[in-house]
Amino acid sequence: MSERENQPVALITGAGRGIGRAVAVTLSEQGYAVALTSRSVEQLEEVAAVCPGPSMVVPSDLTDPGAADQLVTRIEQEWSAPEVVVANAGAGVSASVQKTTDEQWQQMLDLNLTAPFRLLRRTIPAMKAAEHGRIVVVASVAAKIGEPYISAYTASKHGVLGLVRSAAAELARSGVTVNAVCPGYVDTPMTDATVQGIVDKTGRTAQEARALLEAKQPNHRLVTVDEVALAVLACVHNGALTGQGINIDGGAVQS
Template sequence: MLENKVVVITGASSGIGALTAKKLSQQGAYVILTGRSEARLKEAVSGMPGKYETIQMDIGNAEEVKAVVHDIEARHGVIDVLVNNAGYGVFENFLDAPPERFQDMMDVNYMGIVRTTQAVLPVMLKQGFGQIVNIASIAGKMGIAKSSGYAASKHAVLGLTNSLRQELRGTGITVSSVNPGPIDTPFFDQADPSGQYVKNISWFVMKPDYVADRIVHLIKKRKEELNLPRSAAAGMRIYQLFPRLMDKVLYRWLDMK
């Protein structure tokens, strides 16, 4: 089903991006890994089982993104799947965070998706098919203490994803969101340098292999939304129905940073 499909992944130099790339390659996809660091991209493709290429690309530079996408289309003639994975988080008290931190997280986590999607979407519209997969977060549906900047950026990602999904109905293009809880990846090296948060929620942290497998399944089945883990997904639905009540009940449990 994924044989020879051209899949572009941003933020593919480590973590879920790199692992998902390998799993897609195992399924026969032609994977194009992009990221800012050429050296880290070379490390990420070590042991890659199938066809791939790496392209240095900064999602913060709209002109560079357009040039890379144009080159991919010129050489391959098609882009079947775009996985918008690039992003980062920093967990800190709202008043301790400089405004520039909010701005940068929004620029990377949200505007990065805007730039890549605006570059790739015309290609998909022209070919009449495709899938855009935005890696958001459970934090985009339920904000918690000390993650205001990160949660706000992921709320924006989900707002964009849901709106674009409706806008593209009938075009042959699927727009998907992946909303994971905490994953055991290098994400926390920057988000939680003390390691305290990860220690407190160690029982809840998902294995990267599990998450990457579920992302591949979403792509194969062209599903529109994936919330992980299932227990968090169920709790999130209850929270959205009774936000005031759940805030009172859960705020101490959720504040583990």
């Protein structure tokens, strides 16, 4: 942990790679002391090393019912209550509805919906008391539309967008904003896993599989992690922006 000198605190979940890493570096560059959490200590330490400002590495499994409380309590004790919370941790699974197991269904709900809910429930009181706070959930365009073979993932992302909208309505006069950023296919390890799944199931090459995903977006390329981080930053900076699901997908879903 590096020393913090009165900077506002931002908590980023899933901060070890991909979008979470980009968001952590961006907020650090913006003057926030960043608390970084994911399951991998090694990845978090690598991210902390490239953040220009103070950073705190707090490994955690947010699917554990007590994890959100323990995580935020430690940040409050060592620094102060987070002013910004970016709930980015998430995962996907691909299967047809009839082949989706109870375990896969529950995994998607636990990580993509229940974990953000617990984090919001734990961090909102201090934000309300301070009359200022910014909550951003990294959802997906799957929160807006349905696609085949990702029913559990889609259900969890639709659910978390509902959570964002309800929380934003509750907090509209409190100084606390709640938004979702909804990326399409982003150039991340999660998309690499999707590519590999297409390869395994169809026999296509990795290059062909990646081209299929790129073609789903009108600009025919993957979104970059930095483009998603800029959308998160807009939610942090703009106090009139709340209750929104902001699509970052090259124009695929117009809403």
